[in-house]
Amino acid sequence: MNRKFRLGQSREAADLDHREVYSREAKSDSKRRQQSAERVQTGIEGHDSESLLRLPDASPWLHLPEATLVQRHSQWVDIELADRSVLRATLSGKLKGVKLVVGDRVRYSPVPLEQPELVFDKKLPQAQVIAISPRSSLLKRGGLDDREPWQLICANAQELWACAAVVDPPLRPGLLERAQALALSAGLAFRIIVTKRDRATAKDTLPELDPLREQGLPILETSAASGAGLEVLKDLLADRVAVLVGHSGVGKSTLVNALLPGSEIRTGDISRYGTGRQTTTAARWLPTPYGGTLIDTPGIRTLSLRGLDRELLSHVFPEFPAELIEDPTAFDPFDGKLDLAYPERLQSLQRLWLEMDTRNPNQNVHR
Ligand SMILES: Nc1nc2c(ncn2[C@@H]2O[C@H](COP(=O)(O)OP(=O)(O)OP(=O)(O)O)[C@@H](O)[C@H]2O)c(=O)[nH]1
Ligand SMILES: [Mg+2]
Numbered sequence: 574m575n576r577k578f579r580l581g582q583s584r585e586a587a588d589l590d591h592r593e594v595y596s597r598e599a600k601s602d603s604k605r606r607q608q609s610a611e612r613v614q615t616g617i618e619g620h621d622s623e624s625l626l627r628l629p630d631a632s633p634w635l636h637l638p639e640a641t642l643v644q645r646h647s648q649w650v651d652i653e654l655a656d657r658s659v660l661r662a663t664l665s666g667k668l669k670g671v672k673l674v675v676g677d678r679v680r681y682s683p684v685p686l687e688q689p690e691l692v693f694d695k696k697l698p699q700a701q702v703i704a705i706s707p708r709s710s711l712l713k714r715g716g717l718d719d720r721e722p723w724q725l726i727c728a729n730a731q732e733l734w735a736c737a738a739v740v741d742p743p744l745r746p747g748l749l750e751r752a753q754a755l756a757l758s759a760g761l762a763f764r765i766i767v768t769k770r771d772r773a774t775a776k777d778t779l780p781e782l783d784p785l786r787e788q789g790l791p792i793l794e795t796s797a798a799s800g801a802g803l804e805v806l807k808d809l810l811a812d813r814v815a816v817l818v819g820h821s822g823v824g825k826s827t828l829v830n831a832l833l834p835g836s837e838i839r840t841g842d843i844s845r846y847g848t849g850r851q852t853t854t855a856a857r858w859l860p861t862p863y864g865g866t867l868i869d870t871p872g873i874r875t876l877s878l879r880g881l882d883r884e885l886l887s888h889v890f891p892e893f894p895a896e897l898i899e900d901p902t903a904f905d906p907f908d909g910k911l912d913l914a915y916p917e918r919l920q921s922l923q924r925l926w927l928e929m930d931t932r933n934p935n936q937n938v939h940r
Contacts, residue, residue, distance in 0.1 A: 626711065626723070629667060631704035637680040639706065642673055642728075643858040649698050652681060653858070662700040671705065675856040675868060676728035676814070678706040712759040712816060715879030715928075722880055726755075727816050727856055727868050732762040732809075736819030736828070739773040744781050745820075750921055751876040752818055753790070754885045763790065766806075766817070768824040770796040784915040788891060797824055797831040806832055810865040821851045821872025829869045833861055838869060878929050886929075890922045901926050 640652035640660070649663050650673060662681055664673065673679070679702045712726040712733065735752035737744050749765055756763040765785065773779065782792060795802030809815070810832070817825040826838040836859060841852035856870040887898045897904055897911075901923045906916035913919060 626713075628671060628705045628707065631680060631706050634680040634704040637682055637703060640679055640681050641858060642675055642677040642679055642702075644855055645673065645675060646855070650702060652679060652700065652702065653860070657860070660700045661698045662702050663698045665701050665703045667703060668705070672725055673702070673705060674711070674725040674728050675858050676730060676816075677708065678729065680704040680706065710759050710761055712755060712761060714755055714873075715877035715881065717877070724877075726818065726870060727858075729814060730759075730761055730816040730868060731813045732756075732764060732815040733759070734764050734766045734815050734817050736766045736768050736817055736823045736825050738769045738820075738823040739767060739777075739779065740769065741772070742820050742822055744779065746781055746785060747921055747924075748820060748876060749785060750889055750925065751878060754878055754881060754889050754925065755818075755876055757885050757888055758881050761816075764809075764815075765790055765792040766802075766828070767792060767794040768797070768819075768828060770794045770801055771799045772796075784918050787914075795828065797827040800831070803831055807861075807863050810861045810863040810867065812865055814866040814868070816856075816868040816870060818870055818876070819872065820874070823872070825872070826853050826869055829859060829867055832867065833859060878925055881929050883926060883929050886922060886926060889925075890918060892918070893922065898922070898926075 638655065640654045642650050643653045643659060644651040649661050651659050652662050653659050660681075662679075681700045681702050683700050708728045710730055711728050712730055713723040714726060716722050716724050733752060733756035735749050735756075737746075737749060744767075753763050765782070767779065767782070779794075786792060793802050793805055795806065797803070806828075817828065819825055822841055824840075826840045829838050830836055830840065838857070839852055851871045853869055853871045856868055859867045859869060861867055883898075887893075887895065890898065893901075897919075901919060904911060904919065906913060906919035906923075911919070
């Protein structure tokens with residue numbers, strides 16, 4: 574190539590203009606173009622929040638064996654086969670734009686491997702996921718904006734166990750109200766699991782939970798350290814799939830380890846509480862010896878209710894009359910007119926009611 578160097582331009586800089594770099598750039602451009610064309614074709618667009626949840630028809634693939642997605646990685650997924658062995662699998666191009674989530678029942682086919690020596694490397698994919706079976710439930714929370722309208726938590730669970738620690742991190746009923754709304758919207762049964770009960774005195778009745786107790790919600794106090802409540806949880810796990818949800822550090826993984834000796838899931842150091850770091854970084858599907866299944870999930874900062882139906886709130890706050898649920902912001906929790914036992918519940922209701930309707934100002938702007 575006949576090039577002229579401008580004054581001060583180094584040879585290295587010129588090297589960047591080399592043909593090879595150009596051709597790579599051109600390739601990545603064409604890839605981007607191709608991807609955006611396919612997005613339009615498959616109708617998977619960020620503006621249609623429900624499109625994310627639609628699954629391609631799995632009926633042509635019923636002859637393939639079925640497995641459960643037990644953990645997602647960035648490049649591949651781990652699936653558990655009928656014989657309980659776990660295989661690493663890639664995703665078929667047919668699933669482009671589809672979000673798979675832990676708990677999904679999938680149809681898979683063994684991948685013909687070009688390099689036979691890879692067969693022995695269990696860290697590399699051994700199979701390919703071709704289709705997803707219809708889900709019996711899908712637990713999701715609101716996303717940050719309309720590019721990602723929902724964040725999926727898990728599929729095919731039956732109960733949501735909202736975990737809250739007595740201390741470290743502090744007990745916050747707000748998250749439990751949110752978790753209840755998400756459980757209702759996904760059609761899951763809801764249960765509150767209080768963790769680290771050993772960290773509070775027996776005299777401490779945990780009055781923060783009184784408003785929730787009065788709603789008749791099932792609340793179970795547990796301690797992985799003393800073993801309190803664990804037998805009840807094991808009984809519950811005889812016949813259901815339960816997902817653990819809660820702030821980082823409340824002790825979800827510690828509870829899993831106490832319930833499933835041998836699962837050896839990494840748990841966090843108490844001293845690092847407050848740094849906002851999660852110990853568990855991916856949800857995991859964990860079959861138990863009791864018959865049912867536990868799903869451990871990474872700690873969440875908050876559970877957004879953005880995009881959920883306000884109708885749910887009448888079930889989360891059944892103590893309030895319909896006209897108050899209709900527009901809670903028209904009432905003042907603290908002016909004494911309503912004679913509320915727990916004014917903070919009305920405050921919560923107002924917050925969630927406003928949040929459910931939050932719209933991203935850029936929602937109609939094409940990406
Ligand atoms: N005293 C006491 N400490 C506990 C109990 N359960 C958990 N912990 C401690 O709490 C800390 C955090 O526990 P994890 O199980 O890692 O918490 P996690 O909810 O899985 O956290 P993420 O994975 O970040 O979401 C660890 O230091 C545990 O030892 C308990 O019942 N009693
Ligand atoms: Mg954990």
